[in-house]
Amino acid sequence: MKTYIVGNWKLNFTVGEASIYLHKLLKTLPNYRDLEVVVAPSALALQPLSLQVDRHKIKLAAQNAFYRDTGAYTGEISFAQLRGMVDFAIIGHSERRYVLREDDKMIAKKVAAAIRNHITPILCIGEIESERAFGETKDVIRDQLIGGLSEVSDDELSKVIIAYEPVWAISSAKSAKLATPDEVGEVVNLIRKTLMDTYGAKASENVPVLFGGSVNASNAGAYLTVPGVNGLLMGASSLILNEFVDIIEIAKRVRA
């Protein structure tokens, strides 16, 4: 299976800054086989960057989109409009769940809309600190996974990527803590088991599972060697070009 290194730029970089970053990254990176490097700029930058990017080296992801293809939805951008421009879309990120109040039902519709428009959804799931403290992690993960995939058929499961991002480990959290590789492994196993129980072994074995939450060049290697982890989803460290490149190099070494 490929290894995915995904940078989520969140609400950072102007279009100009995003373009300069991409230019430098394209110049630095060779053409990796078995390594998928993906960046998720703001929606505004996607169109110009899609003309600039060399998709053999780097792919683009949307950070979000709306679940209807067209219609009276002021302010929204659809997966249909992004079709052909991006290869991936981050869906159900905790910042959208908790700041913008997206629920599993809406997230499921977005996952379906992405697949319908030939865009690979990166479905983010993860528990908040109090849910972990109360021993609810398993239930939250199962609910978000099954809920987010509720409109995905057995045949479509191979078109989905799951990202486990414990909300308490995301660098923007007030008192972000690092997840230990053991904690990550435990939840990744649960994700794989839930997929297997729901979709069967064959359909679920090729679903990539990524980890995200304060990943940087010092801990990327440890997370990438957790069994069942197929890549990383990064926020803060993806904004620093040198660090992002270092992490890509680490991934290449560790997964070789």
Ligand code: 13P
């Ligand atoms: P950080 O890498 O800044 O913790 O962000 C993780 C994340 O939310 C990526 O989607």
